[in-house]
Amino acid sequence: METLHPRLRPWREGDLPAFRLIQTDPDIVHWLAGPWTDEQVEAAFARMLGGLRERGWGMWAIVDDEGVPVGAAGLQPVREDLACAPAIEVAWRLRRAHWGRGYVTGPMRAVLADAAERLQGEEVIAITSVPNIRSQAVMDRLGFRRDPAADFDHPALDAAHPLRRHVLYRLKRF
Known part of the structure; x- marks a missing residue:
């Protein structure tokens, strides 16, 4: 599989340790509502490998x-x-040392251009918790528009969890 952008490449079997570092980075897991177990990390890694293939x-x-x-x-x-x-x-996640340096916005533009050709769909969506304003800013830069009527409470988080309320952004006719 070819790359879509110089900062993107397909995951490789040997990347599991690097993925584990990403999924255990405190600045990332905060937005994922807490740390993942080894089994969750391995299952997510397998899904990513399989999805592209x-x-x-x-x-x-x-x-x-x-x-x-x-x-x-x-x-x-x-x-x-x-x-x-x-x-x-x-979706995206990025280790904190690389925040604010274009590691997400540029690659995501390439992903969306590829998706427009491959999927020929009416829209893709982006979701995040209400407090995650950094991700919402990326969504805005990518051309997504918030749909307040579609905001929702995440079913995996209890009512008192500060990340329970999620916002939904749409990119129509991408």
């Missing part, structure tokens, strides 16, 4: 200047238990 689209490795994975970006099917399912969502 099976569908031709999915989550890519974001790499640094040395080619080491420091994040993930791409498309994924929305979890079935979310109010916005079924849909395709954009």
Whole structure:
């Protein structure tokens, strides 16, 4: 599988340790509502490897200047238990040392251009918790527009959890 952008490449079997570092980075897991177990990390890694191979689209490795994975970006099917399912969502995560340096916005533009050709859909969505204003700013830069009527409470988080309320952004006719 070819890359879509110089900072993106398909995940490789040997990337599991780098992915584990991404998924255990405190600045990332905060927005994922807490740390993941080894089993969750391994299952997510397997889904990412399989998604690109099976569908031709999915989550890519974001790499640094040395080619080491420091994040993930791409498309994924929305979890079935979310109010916005079924849909395709954009998603990303990036180690803090690389925030604010274009490691997400540029690659995501390439992902969206590829998706427009491959999926020929009416829209893709982006979701995040209300307090995650950094991700919302990326969504705005990518051309997504917030749909306040579609905001929802995440079913995996209890009513008192500060990340429970999620906002939904749409990119129409991408």
